[in-house]
Amino acid sequence: MKKVKVKSHATVANLVCGFDILGMALNDPYDLMEVKLLERPEVIIHNKDGFGLPEEPEKNVAGVVFLSVMGKMNNGIGFEVEMHKQIKPGSGLGSSAASAAGAAAAADHLLGNIFPKEDLVRFAMNGEKLASGVKHADNITPCIYGGVSLIRSIFPLDIISLPAPDLFVTVIHPQIEVKTSDARQILKKQVLLKDAIRQWGNIAGLVTGFLKNDLDLIGRSLEDVLIEPVRSILIPGFDEVKAKCKEAGVLGGGISGSGPSVFMLSRDRHTASEAEKAMKDVYDRIGIGYHTYITTINKTGVEITGE
Amino acid sequence: MKKVKVKSHATVANLVCGFDILGMALNDPYDLMEVKLLERPEVIIHNKDGFGLPEEPEKNVAGVVFLSVMGKMNNGIGFEVEMHKQIKPGSGLGSSAASAAGAAAAADHLLGNIFPKEDLVRFAMNGEKLASGVKHADNITPCIYGGVSLIRSIFPLDIISLPAPDLFVTVIHPQIEVKTSDARQILKKQVLLKDAIRQWGNIAGLVTGFLKNDLDLIGRSLEDVLIEPVRSILIPGFDEVKAKCKEAGVLGGGISGSGPSVFMLSRDRHTASEAEKAMKDVYDRIGIGYHTYITTINKTGVEITGE
Numbered sequence A, B: 001m002k003k004v005k006v007k008s009h010a011t012v013a014n015l016v017c018g019f020d021i022l023g024m025a026l027n028d029p030y031d032l033m034e035v036k037l038l039e040r041p042e043v044i045i046h047n048k049d050g051f052g053l054p055e056e057p058e059k060n061v062a063g064v065v066f067l068s069v070m071g072k073m074n075n076g077i078g079f080e081v082e083m084h085k086q087i088k089p090g091s092g093l094g095s096s097a098a099s100a101a102g103a104a105a106a107a108d109h110l111l112g113n114i115f116p117k118e119d120l121v122r123f124a125m126n127g128e129k130l131a132s133g134v135k136h137a138d139n140i141t142p143c144i145y146g147g148v149s150l151i152r153s154i155f156p157l158d159i160i161s162l163p164a165p166d167l168f169v170t171v172i173h174p175q176i177e178v179k180t181s182d183a184r185q186i187l188k189k190q191v192l193l194k195d196a197i198r199q200w201g202n203i204a205g206l207v208t209g210f211l212k213n214d215l216d217l218i219g220r221s222l223e224d225v226l227i228e229p230v231r232s233i234l235i236p237g238f239d240e241v242k243a244k245c246k247e248a249g250v251l252g253g254g255i256s257g258s259g260p261s262v263f264m265l266s267r268d269r270h271t272a273s274e275a276e277k278a279m280k281d282v283y284d285r286i287g288i289g290y291h292t293y294i295t296t297i298n299k300t301g302v303e304i305t306g307e
Helices: A061-073 A095-110 A117-132 A140-145 A180-185 A193-212 A215-221 A228-234 A238-247 A269-286 B061-073 B095-110 B117-132 B140-145 B180-185 B193-212 B215-221 B228-234 B238-247 B269-286
Strands: A003-013 A022-038 A043-047 A078-084 A148-153 A158-162 A168-174 A190-192 A252-255 A262-266 A290-296 A303-306 B003-013 B022-038 B043-047 B078-084 B148-153 B158-162 B168-174 B190-192 B252-255 B262-266 B290-296 B303-306
Touching: A003 A095, A003 A140, A003 A168, A022 A095, A022 A140, A022 A193, A022 A290, A043 A061, A061 A078, A061 A095, A061 A117, A078 A095, A095 A117, A095 A140, A095 A303, A117 A140, A117 A158, A117 A180, A140 A148, A140 A158, A148 B193, A148 B215, A158 A193, A158 B193, A168 A269, A180 A228, A190 A193, A190 B193, A193 A215, A193 B148, A193 B158, A193 B190, A193 B193, A215 A252, A215 B148, A228 A252, A238 A252, A238 A262, A238 A269, A262 A269, A269 A290, B003 B095, B003 B140, B003 B168, B022 B095, B022 B140, B022 B193, B022 B290, B043 B061, B061 B078, B061 B095, B061 B117, B078 B095, B095 B117, B095 B140, B095 B303, B117 B140, B117 B158, B117 B180, B140 B148, B140 B158, B158 B193, B168 B269, B180 B228, B190 B193, B193 B215, B215 B252, B228 B252, B238 B252, B238 B262, B238 B269, B262 B269, B269 B290
Parallel strands: A043 A078, B043 B078
Antiparallel strands: A003 A022, A003 A303, A022 A078, A022 A148, A148 A158, A168 A262, A168 A290, A190 B190, A252 A262, B003 B022, B003 B303, B022 B078, B022 B148, B148 B158, B168 B262, B168 B290, B252 B262
């Protein structure tokens, strides 16, 4: 029986100013999945982690991705998967995207690598639709491609891989719940044109910073005048974490995806550690539990780690 | 008596999706100025063109730039200038920026090249303030630097030069008046977040296209869902010009600055000529006079052509 093991990485969507269009893959944390090809049109899910996610295929992010691949193939195949998730659902680190992208990549590998990466994004977007109600691609794309991804447009899908800088990433996941759907709901449907102009200046600066490997420019451009001021209200301690991390010398950072995780980019491991200390101090004082990660930008995308 | 001749180029602000943050310099048309350094704090302006612009320094775009340089120097110097403008005021081709940038560059040259280019932009912005009521820099910056400019932020000023592609530019200036201040007034102060997201996807795509010299990506990204739908109402024939030029094979294009000029980018001179024909056809039929230019992107910025 054909089977495959995949490693599917956490991702940071938005990258501060690039709401819905930018995302970046991290080396830690990551999910592991073991997928078998079945010769009958069925999806079987075994959750081997403690997150209590649904195992009915139609209600499971990986499940709906397998179903959409099966729908496309229409040749009587199916999939059985063991999920070993390590990216906590609701962390803002692309947990559902890791399941969706991992499922798409595993299915493709089992079928003989017949789909271009763009199609894997399309399959995986069905999983995101289930998880958040929206077919967004800013976690899935970097999860599949690795590095930093620009999604210029979703309909039609237009993906551009940007060079990823050799930066260190400090992440703190405070143990509070922020639902993606809530984080989307509280956004204003209208924004001031002058704020939008400031935002797209920063986006253009950030993208240029990645393409020129200009770390100062990346730092100056990591400013979000539209989304962060609204969403950060849902994250206790956010302003202080950011201020303290800046003092510690980080280039910049902000909310990871829709939160509650917060990430900071640093030029070196020492600064990344100082940022971690600053983050921990804030949440220790507030009295909220947390997980932290010091990691780097993943450049491979979802990995096939065994057959 | 020290004197200098400068050549100051037309510019296309906004570049379709990059409202207020992107601009590009053209080789045609351009202004010529002859500037003398005076040993008394006075500004004397002689208009040698037929545009009837004011000659009182405080009411003249170049005049206020000279005054701001004099204010900075505070050493009893002055300037006498002969203006030979060829960029028609109100064309949307950066006529006031050419005067302002030319004045700043000429003054700096006469003073021994003491200011960095960024300071020339700051001086010249005073001229734009006089012309349009707003200190915008998306014409001045490419006029001074040449090529394609990204103005990430105006306060503080953050200018990034982007690589300019070897494209042909077709411009039509229909002989109607669109005041920059009017074109700014009709814009909505608020925009839909979803439209802003589409816009910044395109801006990120366009900037990436310039940096990677990816002409297809430049073409796909030349879409403006926010400003063009509003401003194009002021330009008769706009939609048809655009449609016909696309049929002729241009990469894309739109309103130059606040209009009424319209520009189109093409890979080769033949397509640029076909676009010119299509533009002329539309305005011949509507019965509006015009000037057209087929040119390329200027990469030098304002030029010192004689002493």
